[in-house]
Every structure is written in structure tokens, then in C-alpha cells.
Amino acid sequence: MIDIANNIQTLAEQSSDTYDLINPHTRQKIRAIPECTSEQMEKAIVKGKTAFQKMKALTSEERSSILEKVCEIIAENKEDFAKTITLESGKPIRFALGEVDRTIQTFKFAAIEARKLEGESIRLDAATNGGGRDAYTIYQPIGVVGAITPFNFPLNLVAHKVGPALAVGNSIIVKPAEKTPLSAIKLVEAFKQAGLPDDAYQVITGDGPRLGKVMIDHPDVAKITFTGSPEVGKLIKSQVGLKKITLELGNNSALYVDNSVRDKIKDIAEKAVVGAFSYNGQVCISTQRIYVHEEVKDEFLTHFKQVTDALVYGDPNDPNTDVSGIIDEKSQNRLLDWIKEAVQEGGELVTGGELQENGIQPTILANVPKDTNVSCNEVFGPVVIVNSVRSADEALAEMNDSIYGLNAGVFTYHLPQAFTFAHELEVGQVLINDIPTLRFDHMPYGGLKSSGYGYEGIKYAMREMVHMKFISMNYNF
Structure with a gap:
């Protein structure tokens, strides 16, 4: 010691x-x-x-x-x-x-x-x-x-x-x-x-x-x-x-899930839960904005919610604990206000959104307007949005519509699509077939924009x- x-x-x-x-x-x-x-x-x-x-x-x-x-x-x-x-x-x-x-x-x-x-x-x-x-x-x-x-x-x-x-x-x-x-x-x-x-x-x-x-x-x-x-x-x-x-x-990491990976939707949903809620989402590359092709959105959201609801809140000294208290009360109150705003502006509360002792329940919001805080700012908490898109081009435009540009992830089996995202995403690091909440300690790591x-x-x-x-x-x- x-x-x-x-x-x-x-x-x-x-x-x-x-x-x-x-x-x-x-x-x-x-x-x-x-x-x-x-x-x-x-x-x-x-x-x-x-x-x-x-x-x-x-x-x-x-x-x-x-x-x-x-x-x-x-x-x-x-x-x-x-x-x-x-x-x-x-x-x-x-x-x-x-x-x-x-x-x-x-x-x-x-x-x-x-x-x-x-x-x-x-x-x-x-x-x-x-x-x-x-x-x-x-x-x-x-x-x-x-x-x-x-x-x-x-x-x-x-x-x-x-x-x-x-x-x-x-x-x-x-x-x-x-x-x-x-x-x-x-x-x-x-x-x-x-x-x-x-x-x-x-x-x-x-x-x-x-x-x-x-x-x-x-x-x-x-x-x-x-x-x-x-x-x-x-x-x-x-x-x-x-x-x-x-x-x-800061950042508000975006992830796109294409319909070409429909056979891997469950696996991707499990990875996305890790990306969104590890250390209560208090990670600068936490998965915050998920854009899912409309053809696989419902299936993705079903698995995503199921895995999220199974997360264990508890004593951080317990090895079985997944989520615990937020860093302070000020952050806790801000998160609750942002969740409330998203719902009032038309977003759907899929799960969570409530106090959990000194923490916040892992929260999923769907179909959230882009001008709400949980969409356009950095949440830095256990809150993630899942929005439906009609095409990869729409997803690319939504992902780039941000003042931030650190990490972004894309799941696709379509090679030309992967190269398009790799070159056109306005971020410092693009992770193809990985969640954006990924950093290896020897890789270059830097952001664009803010x-x-x-x-x-x-x-x-x-x-x-x-x-x-x-x-x-x-x-x-």
C-alpha cells in the first residue's frame, strides 16, 4: 500500500x-x-x-x-x-x-x-x-x-x-x-x-x-x-x-448503426450499452447520440433497453456494480433538467430518467429534437438518445451537425459506405465497426471543432x- x-x-x-x-x-x-x-x-x-x-x-x-x-x-x-x-x-x-x-x-x-x-x-x-x-x-x-x-x-x-x-x-x-x-x-x-x-x-x-x-x-x-x-x-x-x-x-459522441448489420444488432446493442453507461456516462467519448437505420431501429431499441434495464446500481466497491453515484449533486440536477427538457420538446422516454439515490437511472431517450441539450451539448452522464434515420447520408449529416468532433463510430458491412463515413465525419477519430467510446492509449487522440x-x-x-x-x-x- x-x-x-x-x-x-x-x-x-x-x-x-x-x-x-x-x-x-x-x-x-x-x-x-x-x-x-x-x-x-x-x-x-x-x-x-x-x-x-x-x-x-x-x-x-x-x-x-x-x-x-x-x-x-x-x-x-x-x-x-x-x-x-x-x-x-x-x-x-x-x-x-x-x-x-x-x-x-x-x-x-x-x-x-x-x-x-x-x-x-x-x-x-x-x-x-x-x-x-x-x-x-x-x-x-x-x-x-x-x-x-x-x-x-x-x-x-x-x-x-x-x-x-x-x-x-x-x-x-x-x-x-x-x-x-x-x-x-x-x-x-x-x-x-x-x-x-x-x-x-x-x-x-x-x-x-x-x-x-x-x-x-x-x-x-x-x-x-x-x-x-x-x-x-x-x-x-x-x-x-x-x-x-x-x-x-468535450464531445457528444455519435454512433450510426446501418441496416446492413441487422444480423449483429443484439451484439451492437450490448456494446452500445457499455459505451453509453460505463462509469455512469462520465466519459468524454461516452456514446451519447445513436442514429439507427429505420429498418432496424425497433429491434435495436428492444435489445438496447433490455440490456440497459439489467444494469446494477450499487456500492462501487462491489464488483457486481455497473452504475453508481454521479460525481456531485449539481451534475445530478442538471441531468434531470436536460431529460425533462427533451421529453417536453417531444422526445420519448424509453427507460430511466429518475433519481437513483445519489445517481441517475441509466436513461434512453428516443426521437429527440436536435436542438435539445441532450442532443447538442455534452451530457457527461448516463443519458443516451436513439434516433431513427432513413439513410446513411442522413445519419452522416446528423452526426456532423455538432459543435464537437472527437470520436464517432459506425457499424456497417457496406465497404464504400464505411469509407465515406471515414473520410467525411468531422471528428479526430473514426471507429468503423466499433463504438465511439474506444481509446487505446498509444493511438493519436485529438478533437476537431470545440x-x-x-x-x-x-x-x-x-x-x-x-x-x-x-x-x-x-x-x-
């Missing part, structure tokens, strides 16, 4: 205040968390700058070995990490265990890519008077990275920022979501045990807007990487100036955390 009491105590000694960390499922206090001051963030940046000098002096093999070692430590403490995720986020334990497995995989990819970041040779003699020179590019770390992470994947989404930053030789400061800081703090201790230089990875807890602004404004922070809402992301982008930036923002700016995915995130330098050697001089 990894003890984080000393880490929290260190932060608390420099803080003048605390806030209560609340268990989302029980709504009971877990513990007091330091409300770090702006001065603490500034001191962390100074420490991070010093740590950067140590990090960039390490060889790629040394950085890779540290990342490999942290994988071993996390694996040895898998249940401890999972219980921490469940405690602070309310995520059912079997999904929390899965998040720990993904975190190990994320750091393994970072360890591999740390040894592979290579430039290229350039033929300068392809240009007039360019002969007599050897030229190449190299990648160099940029310095201190400032990361702001969300509540829904309190360990793996931290890893997606920390892993690439350390792999290339940067230092990093994480400002975790106020609602889920414990996993990020526990990770600090794991890296200490793995031999990471002091202060190369730090966690500062407290108010996001205030502490984030310190990182944005500080001249020694070279990059900001943020996962959260489009509104905050746009504000950050307007303030960062010439810093590097990556924004992983869904983001820049790319994550270990190799791709690393390229956004380095400078490329061009070097030419004139051997005829």
Missing part, C-alpha cells in the same frame, strides 16, 4: 486553508485536502525548473527505465490504486481496476517511446548551393509542463500527461481536479520509489482557475496541457500567449512537448 499522508501533510503545512473531499457515491467526507496558495504553485514551478536540469541530463535509457519501474510499482499496488480511484471518483471497482491496468499500459508505451524519439537526416544538396553539408534534426525537451486534469480518469489521464513529459526529459506539475486529487498524489510516491529526480513530477491541489492561471502566466512554464470543458479550454487558449498548448475538451486542440496518445503527445532543432555541418569549409 502506498501511503500519501506525508505528501498531503507537506502541502498542508504551506497552505492556509483546506477543502472537504467528498465521496460521490455516499456524499460523505473523505478527508481535508490542502487549498494550496498561488505562492505554492510559484514555488513548485521554481522547483520544477531545477528538476528539469536533472531530467534533460538523463539518457533516454535512464528515463525509460524509470517509467518501466513505475509500471512495476503500480502493478504491485494495483488494488490500492483502484480502491483510491473508487473512493474519490465513485467509479465502480471493476472499472477502476481497468483504469489501473490502462495506466500501467500508458507508462509502458511512454517507456518504449522514450527510446525511440528520433529526428531525420535532410538532403541539403537538393537545394541550389546546398551541397557539401550534412544536416539533421533532433528533439529537445522544453522545460516545465503545466497539466490540468479532470475527475473522471484521475489516474490514467494524469499518466497521459506525465508519461510523455518525463519520457522526453521535461518536468511536470499536475493540478488535479479538486474532486479527485488522491490518485495523482499517490502517483508521486510511486515515482519517488521508481527513482525519478526530486520535483520532476509535482502535484499542487486546490482551486483550478486560480492555480491554473499561475501556470499560464508564469514565464518558466513552457507548455499547458488541459483536459476539461470547451469553455475553460477556449479561455486558456486565449491566455497562453506563445506557450505550447494541448486541449482535450473538442480540442493538439494531440494526445503517447508518441503524439511527446512530439508536442519538445522543440525540434535543425543542425547543419558544412564539411567543405
